[in-house]
Amino acid sequence: MLPRSERALAWTIATVLGLVALALIGYVLIAGGLDDGDQLGTTQGFESGDRPARTFRTDQWPEYGYDGQRARANPALSLPPPYRRAWTLDLESLLEFPPVINDGRLFIGTNRRKAFAIDAASGEVVWRRRLTGRSASSPAIAGDMVIFTTINGYVETMAQKDSRVIWRRDVGTASESSPLVIGNRVYVGTLGGLILCMDVRTGRLIWTARATGEVKSSLTQFGPYVIAGDYGGRITAFSARTGRIRWRTTSPGRFISGPGAFYGNPAVAYGRIYASNVNGRVIALDGHTGEVAWVRVLGDWAYSSPAISDQTVYVGSYDHKLYALSAVTGGVRWTFDAGERISGSATVIGDLVWFSTLAKQPKDGRTFALDAKTGKRVFAFPDGRYTPATGITDLLVLTGVRTLYGMKPVR
Secondary structure, three states: OOOHHHHHHHHHHHHHHHHHHHHHHHHHHHOOOOOOOOOOOOOOOOOOOOOHHHHOOOOOEEOOOOOEEEEEOOOOOOOOOOEEEEEEEOOOOOOOOOEEEEEEEEEEEEOOEEEEEEEEOOOOOEEEEOOOOOOOOOOOEEEEEEEEEEEEEEEEEEEEOOOOEEEEOOOOOOOOOOOOOOEEEEEEEOOOOOOEEOOOOOOOEEEEEEEEEEOOOOEEEEEOEEEEEEOOOOEEEEEEEOOEEEEEEEOOOOOOOOOOOOOOOOOOEEEEEEHHHHHHHHEEOOOOOOEEEEEEOOOOOOOOOOOOEEOOEEEEEOOOEEEEEEEOOOOEEEEEEEEEEEOOOOOOOOOEEEEOOOOOHHOOOOOOEOOOOOOOOOEEEEOOOOOOOOEEEEEEEEEOOOOOEEEEEEE
């Protein structure tokens, strides 16, 4: 047996070594040591044929992200600089989401509980109506109607012509989800973690399903499925007809911090579902099975929804960079350092990708247009905060902090 002094020394050394080991384990966990990190993909399951150009209309922008696939791109719409500012409209309230456009009018909701219809040619207000709550989403076009969601937990449907309320439904909890219209149904998510399917003409509830956390993002269509990302860090495919779960995938993430949360909406293209996670991951899933096709880890949080065009995924991060990733593998094609955080989603119009910066002071926000292939800066504008650009033939609409701008290309 060791003398008492030597036993004490041995215990001291063992204790120190144990503490060092625990510290190393803690560092590994916090630093992401138990994290698969980037996972490059292959062509397996990749459907190279995208939607044919003839399906893209240039006289409307009917939903957030352009259409139900939320790919945030209209390659058929060419609106390059230089520009002439045709009109400016200050809506006197924060604009978290851009307008939708149909039949020569823009429709938008504001943080001051107001819905607007605006003449696209002149920028003049055609009508305004008070909403039941703040709007933190884009509306959606459904035939001759426009559908809004509100933070107070209502879905409100109005006539595009004169703002007459056609139906209003209390969904019981706040909604920041831009409506998804498929045929004669409309789908929204709620902060109560619900997915709701309603009759688009009457508001009658058809089915309700539950996600694994708050659903702040917009829902997306993949064939017969409605896709939802949630604050539980899962992406779920629900049957659009019945609401039954077809598959559910948990996001990759660090061991210690879990699967993160999906704030931005999933986007669909090439048989895959692309989504960005606040844990800094951009992931691609097989749309039919939910299997992970690839993972790309960015330098910081990723709140923005992906934009997808020409087999490229565009997504911004709080690390100040806009990333262009291969839609096939997740490999980095180029990055652009905007000098400030990027929270809102990018949008591709023609050959340009548009995005804005989330400056600490709103007045310092900027909007950029980059060459979509090279990442070279083509245009900059001294206003912007979230998702900046939509448009129709001969009119680019930029969304600033509280102001809309109608920009005409100078041919």
